[in-house]
Amino acid sequence: MRSRQSGRSHSCRRWATCTRATFRSCVSPVSRYPRTFERDRELLEAERVEIVFAPDERVLYPVPQTYTVRPPAIAAELEGKFRPGFFDGVATVVLKLFNCVQPTAAVFGKKDYQQLMIVRGMVRQLDLPLAIVPGETVRDRDGLAMSSRNVYLSVAERAEAPRLHRLLANVTRGMAPADAMRELEHAGWKPDYVEVRSRADLAPPRPGDKKLVVLGAARLGTTRLIDNVEF
Secondary structure, eight states, X not given: OOOOOHHHHHHHHTTTTSSOOEEEOOOOTTOOSOOOHHHHHHHHHHTTOOEEEOOXXXXXXXXXXXXXXXXXXXXXXXXXXXSTTHHHHXXXXXXXXHHHHOOSEEEEEGGGHHHHHHHHHHHHHTTOSSXXXXXXXXXXXXXXXXXXXXXXXXXXXXXXXXXXXXXXXXXXXXXXXXXXXXXHHHTTOEEEEEEEEETTTSOOOOTTOOOEEEEEEEEETTEEEEEEEEO
16 A cells, blocks of 8 residues: 555565465555555565555456445544545445455554554454464564655755664653653654553553553654554
8 A cells, every 4th residue: 555665575574484475456546655556466476475465446447436444433532633535435445455355364564553453344344264373563673663755855854764663662662642742743753643552452551451562653854754652
């Protein structure tokens, strides 16, 4: 659903021992993700991906899409609060892609944690015959999560960008999410949220929850970055 950079190549390596790997590629016409299909194809070929399924809009949507998937209420929180209806579109197009390709397994990166949880829940509740495999977030040496959107950062912004991950890591060690938000603001960011949630269902933590994740999203210049840290 977006440009394949090093982090996405890492996902392909999860299946390096498989007989056949299929990679889906579908970029929304209104997204800001860079379109680098030929470069992506070369990277995928190097990772021994045998088939690239890259349908254009006319193939996936030959008629207006009036039937859609509506995820549960969690889709309206966190990312969904700032991108209304986003996960309706994600769930719908992912289900269409699954039906087209009929994979036995699909890798979804942990960097898009809420997306991973929603897709996993959809597969489980609709009894789709495939496994959703979480892919670990791939980071540069300074901690910045690899993303195709990083190309939009200026040199100064790129140097500042790892702050988001550092602050999320500080929250896992006891820093209050509100303090992390304030520090981002003081550094010139425009934060959307920093929140601690349960890893099981992304609900607010309940007494006794020991498997948690802190998620954050903030805009640096014109580029919106997201990240998370499990603890």
